[in-house]
Amino acid sequence: MGIRVQEWTNPSSAEPYFSGQSEWRSEGFSYSSQLAQFQEFLLRANKYKCLKMKGERGATDKRLILVEDFPNQFYRQPHNFHDILRVFVKSSQCPLVFIVSGSSRGEGSLRSLFPQEIQEELHISCISFNPVAPTTMTKVLKRILCSEAEKQSHQRLFVPDKAELEMLCSGSSGDIRSAINSLQFSCLPEKTKSSLKKPPAASTERNVSLSKRRAKRVKPAKEQEELQAVGGRDASLFLFRALGKILHCKRGNPEDVNEAEAASEPCLPRHLLHHHREVLLVQPELVVERSQTSGEFFSLCLHQNYLDFFSEIADVDRASDYLSDADLLIGNWPIRHIMEDYGSSVATRGLIHSNSRQLPVGFRPLHKPGWCLISKQHQNNCLAAQSLFRSFSLTPVALQTQLLPFLVKLSHPTSSQAQTAFLQEVGQMSLRRGSGRLTLENLRDKEMGQELEEEDEEEGETEKSLQASQPQLPTNQDLMEEEDQIIEEYDSD
Structure with missing residues (x-):
């Protein structure tokens, strides 16, 4: 094609976390961070043409800048990368190509480094290979x-x-x-x-014999x-695919099992035959691990979507019991980090075991947990209550549960229409208007569960900081301590 490729490679020297621009060391040598070096590379590669070396043929006017290895600082601070791209676009003379890996980690990097608004602002074309x-x-x-x-x-x-x-x-x-x-x-x-990998000598003969017997087994x-x-x-799996592996609960075909293998497998007693299931084709614990989400969030997604995959009300009853047991295991805060894996295992295996009659395979849309939508709505109401009724010096929760309903009953005159509308929406419950069903957000195919979980954690941290910024009301114990006075005896001479 006659195009010279100028590729960026990350410098091998380690950089401090806080370094943003050039620094000078005590030995007298200059030091530049990856951010400064990357910015200088783009400007120089865009401004100056490639030198024609001896033995090369063809013109060197056509050139292309290639970036595949991104500096680590851009993942922590994407706005610095966006600022560099804005400067480059104003004086660009050659195309700039970024290569992002097609794995799930690469999809997360694509959304953080190249969000949709940046692609539209800088006219970035995205070419994806199936x-x-x-x-x-x-x-x-x-x-x-x-x-x-x-x-x-x-x-x-x-x-x-x-x-x-x-x-x-x-x-x-x-x-x-x-x-x-x-x-x-x-x-x-x-x-x-x-x-490269030597197995123990004692187990070699045993592995050979087992491989002959299990040649046709999965x-x-x-x-x-x-x-x-x-x-x-x-x-790693996207959350959509991970949930599908659990909800569809694919099992082995009993016709593929030989008679000798079926006879060697242990059988259940007569009173437990209704618990018999075929062999699973997936391992639930491995699916949860590859989904890159916590067991609690994965169980929350299962709780939102499992009803569409069941056909018997008795199966739904058993599945809800397993979900309740999983919630009980995760709900204990002191040992939550220990019992989280056990809770997700109970939820996933319980749902799979409860589904005795599998529905025909077909596409069924999955939705994000309704808890996420309620949490966002609660956060927006807290922010609105803080900004509209700041003069009362109360926490957002106290405003919405104590003061605002009382103001609605008193027909308290408000100073703005925004306060009146917020009082009508939050301060009272309409008896005529029934609570409609939530419009849930669909879960996209290539959406990482880790990013959804991080968004919920950020909202929770914002709410905690919001409550901490409000003045705290004194408790009864504090008032009693302030009223305590030291009484000394008075001696009259």
Whole structure:
């Protein structure tokens, strides 16, 4: 194409957290932070043309600036990155290309570094590449194996079987480059693999015998995770997909199980046969871990969406009991950080076990928890109460629960229409108008649960700081302490 690429690479020197511009050290050497170096790189690459080296052919007028490794400071302070882009756009002479990884972490970075308002302001075009389908990727890997097998001898090339190829394709997450790298490692001779990871000698014979018996069975999730770790991409899940794995609760097909395997499995007693379920295809604890959210927030999302996936009222009753048990485990504050994993395990496994009759597979929209919407509405009411009735020197909760309903009963004259409207909305409950159903917000496909949870935490911190900024009323104990007086005896001479 005849285009010179100027790529930014992060400097290897460590930088202090607070460094923003150039600094001078005591030894006399100058030091620049990553922010200053990145800004200087963009301005120089945009202003000056590339030098033509000896032996190069073609013109050097066409150039392109490439950024794939972002400075760490931009993730903590995205507004600095936005300011640099605004300066660059005013005098840009060549295109600027940013490459963001396609993993879930990359999606979070894309939303923090390039929000929608910045893309519209600076006219940034977003080009996204769809992942390769697993069937197509399997055909490509088979074609590569056939061509390499013709070039090399069979002694030097180890050909993976069909199950291993499918696992490589699923571990690559649609990235053809990652799949080829994993295939190259899988085709190494057995001696090379054994030198990288040597199993104990005593368990080698036992593993060989077990592999023959379990050749047609599905491998556990832990073994699949170990095989995908070599060359595999980020295994984290979006919240939409993680919830779908639990709510759809896919199980194994009983027709695929051999008679010998079915006879070897332990059977339940006659009075517990109604608890029999087929083998799960997913591990609930692993799904919650890969969703990158806390167990409490994941259980909250399940509580919001599980009703649409049940068809029997008895199953709903059992599922609500499991959710209540999970809430009881997480509700104890002193040991909450210990019992959180147990609570999420009870909620996920309880929902899966309670769903005795699985509905036909189909698309069902998922919604964000209604608790998030109520929390936002409560936060907005607190801010409005603080700004409109600041002269009363009360906390937002005391304003909405004590003062404002009393002012409505007294028909207190207000100084502005905003105060009157807020009193009518918050200070009284209408008996004629029934409480309508909340309009829930849909959960998007590529939305990270960690970001939703961080938004809720920020709202909670704002509410705490808002209450702390208000003057606190003295308690009865404080008033009693102030009224206590020291009485001394008076001696008259």
